[in-house]
Amino acid sequence: MTAVAIAEAGREARRTALILAASQAIIGSAAPIAISVGGLAGHYLLGSDKSLATAPITGFNVGVALGALPAAAIIRRLGQRDGFMTGTIVTALGGLIATLALFQASFWLFAFGLLVIGIGGAFVQQFRFAAADNAPSEFKARAISFVLAGGIVTAILGPQIVIFTRELFAPVMFAGSFASILVLAAVGAAILSLLRIPPKATGKAEITDSDARPLSEIVTRPRFVAALFCAVGSYALMSFVMTGAPLAMVGCGLSTDDATLGISWHVMAMFAPSFFTGSLIYRFGAERIVATGLVLLVGCAVVALSGLALWQFWTALILLGLGWNFGFIGATAMVADSYRPSEKGKVQGFHDFVLFGSVAFASLMSGAVYNAWGWEMLNWIIFPVTVLCFVALGVLKMTSARPTSA
Structure with missing residues (x-):
């Protein structure tokens, strides 16, 4: 590959990312x-017994896990751009179901709507892999x-959308927030239409690969096992501690605003x-x-x-947010290096199914x-989980000198 071609590939990878x-x-x-x-709307829809108020949020998380394998299969079949566009349709459908459920005051239909939104979210989770798949080796981690x-x-x-739309259809609370998901899906689809995925990177070219x-x-090789352990450990611990x-904070006498601001700082630390x-x-x-991410989680x-x-x-x-960022992005980069192009659909789907199920x-x-x-x-539970992740990294280091075919 010439220097001009390498530079062009780098520019295209940045554009895709x-x-x-x-x-x-x-x-x-x-x-x-x-x-x-989701929990507030569930509380709004239930009668005197509010014990299931957070079930719709669980439905969303389950949807992401259940959608991982089908999303990977659809993307592999249709190609990345068309597969991602399909995901926006699923997300919009979930937003529509949730909105109608609020108008009909149907709790279980609302929970189903959030499950469908979660399935749409499984397609979004594949974006990071697509960025890595279409980038030169030296740019993969940065693309993620x-x-x-x-x-x-x-x-x-x-x-902010929630703040400005939750009373849009008052007295039906929160219907405007979920209706806005249809607009988000449409805008997201318009952005995705700009993707130019090279033919060699699409799922259609992989179906006939014999290698x-x-x-x-693949999933029993030390590199993938270590990556999966660390991805699950980082993400599950983050969700576990953040949720509680x-x-x-409120139970210790701090205000709801203190708790909300604390979560805001946490989210910024996750992504900044x-x-x-x-x-x-x-x-x-x-x-x-x-x-380093695991050490931050211990901290x-x-x-x-x-x-x-x-x-x-x-x-x-x-x-917690910083630890998630380093642990999860690093583990994702390890996963992206553990498979061949013809294997990415099934490996990514399996990885995200286990990850988001956890x-x-x-x-x-x-x-x-x-x-x-x-x-x-x-917080005590963080210690044994991070130890398991360190053990997986240690096993990988001991076996890294062995030749691999990945």
């Missing part, structure tokens, strides 16, 4: 809408970071480093960045267990663990 980041910022805003008001940096906009846009290994062979943090995490991975290696637990002052909650949440379980267990054993236990 920026388009995916912009679309992630718009379509991805459906997630904070669903999570921030670019896409996840769109989460900064998402963290701001989603809550693909069985999934069982507002309950703990994405502008340079990719460069750090390129310079120091994905494994070292993942290990979160240490600070949280040291006391119950406001600064301790906020500092712990910031460290995240859904973690979010479910957070409230139960907090109610049974308190805030301290949520």
